[in-house]
Amino acid sequence: MTESTCPYCGRPGKFAFRAGDHLYEVTDYQADLYRCENCASLYQEPVPTREVIAEFYPGGYWQESSGKPSLMNRLQATYIRWMLEADLMRLVTKMGPAAGAWLDIGCSRGDWAALIRDRGWRVSGLEADPRAAAYARETHGLTVEESDGDSWNPEPETWDVISFFHLLEHLRQPKTFLVNCRKALRPGGRILLRVPNINSWQFALFGKRWKGLEMPRHITLPTPDALKAALKEAGFEINHASTWALRDGPPSIASSLLPAGEPTRQQIKRKPQPVMTLLYLAFTWTFLPLELLAALLGRGSMLTIIASTSSYSRNTGHTTQTHRGV
Numbered sequence: 001m002t003e004s005t006c007p008y009c010g011r012p013g014k015f016a017f018r019a020g021d022h023l024y025e026v027t028d029y030q031a032d033l034y035r036c037e038n039c040a041s042l043y044q045e046p047v048p049t050r051e052v053i054a055e056f057y058p059g060g061y062w063q064e065s066s067g068k069p070s071l072m073n074r075l076q077a078t079y080i081r082w083m084l085e086a087d088l089m090r091l092v093t094k095m096g097p098a099a100g101a102w103l104d105i106g107c108s109r110g111d112w113a114a115l116i117r118d119r120g121w122r123v124s125g126l127e128a129d130p131r132a133a134a135y136a137r138e139t140h141g142l143t144v145e146e147s148d149g150d151s152w153n154p155e156p157e158t159w160d161v162i163s164f165f166h167l168l169e170h171l172r173q174p175k176t177f178l179v180n181c182r183k184a185l186r187p188g189g190r191i192l193l194r195v196p197n198i199n200s201w202q203f204a205l206f207g208k209r210w211k212g213l214e215m216p217r218h219i220t221l222p223t224p225d226a227l228k229a230a231l232k233e234a235g236f237e238i239n240h241a242s243t244w245a246l247r248d249g250p251p252s253i254a255s256s257l258l259p260a261g262e263p264t265r266q267q268i269k270r271k272p273q274p275v276m277t278l279l280y281l282a283f284t285w286t287f288l289p290l291e292l293l294a295a296l297l298g299r300g301s302m303l304t305i306i307a308s309t310s311s312y313s314r315n316t317g318h319t320t321q322t323h324r325g326v
């Protein structure tokens with residue numbers, strides 16, 4: 001495959017638009033986005049080199065704590081934990097009783113991995129940023145391997161669940177990564193993933209300013225159908241697909257309308273803006289019903305998928321099919 005072809009289906013694409021780092025303003029790099037003429041996925045062309053990509057990730061991208069136990073920090077930590085519980089724990093519950101080894105790829109500072117471990121899973125992490133990996137080890141006592149998803153070369157049949165949230169869109173070779181996931185899973189293993197949904201109302205509404213686009217850090221943005229096809233090709237069967245994401249969907253509206261209120265942006269710029277943060281929270285909750293409606297119609301801004309190794313679904317049949325037309 002050459003760089004001029006769609007990373008999801010291998011067919012040619014046409015130039016769509018150029019976009020820069022509207023969200024965090026850490027780089028002047030302008031990304032050229034192409035849209036596949038076959039599957040309608042978006043992808044950067046040319047793909048930036050690893051050295052150039054490294055410049056897109058400043059300190060603070062993984063939401064390091066300032067270490068100061070201020071009231072604001074404590075409130076923020078409580079809020080983040082509550083959001084994780086409310087949104088993601090219902091997905092962990094869907095995975096059934098805790099039984100086995102779980103790998104969270106792109107685990108960042110390990111907050112989510114630690115919550116899964118508290119539910120009884122044996123959890124490890126994979127993280128490219130050494131500072132985030134160190135935080136996860138020191139603060140949560142997690143085992144974290146340092147690697148990015150593109151370089152990951154897993155041992156076969158090691159894990160029962162592999163999760164990766166907001167990771168696939170950062171990879172240069174997403175399909176190779178999915179094949180590696182399939183290889184790394186034990187028989188009956190499952191993956192749990194979340195990516196931005198370019199078929200969303202938010203992208204239609206905000207365009208280049210949509211948070212989910214996040215240029216130039218996102219290298220590929222598949223349509224839901226292209227991603228599902230890639231998963232099937234890699235040996236997975238889709239068990240669940242939904243575009244409702246409490247933690248990520250409504251805040252994405254706030255980030256698109258008011259980037260200055262974005263917590264990660266404030267971390268990166270090392271400039272807390274409490275008033276903007278409150279406005280950001282107000283926008284998040286004001287527009288929540290709109291995002292919920294979009295998700296009910298399969299047009300929410302984030303796509304969450306649970307998929308199992310193909311033989312598992314056929315043999316047990318106990319997984320649910322809840323596609324909601326995504």
Ligand SMILES: [Zn+2]
Binds near residue numbers: 009010039226
């Ligand atoms: Zn394509």
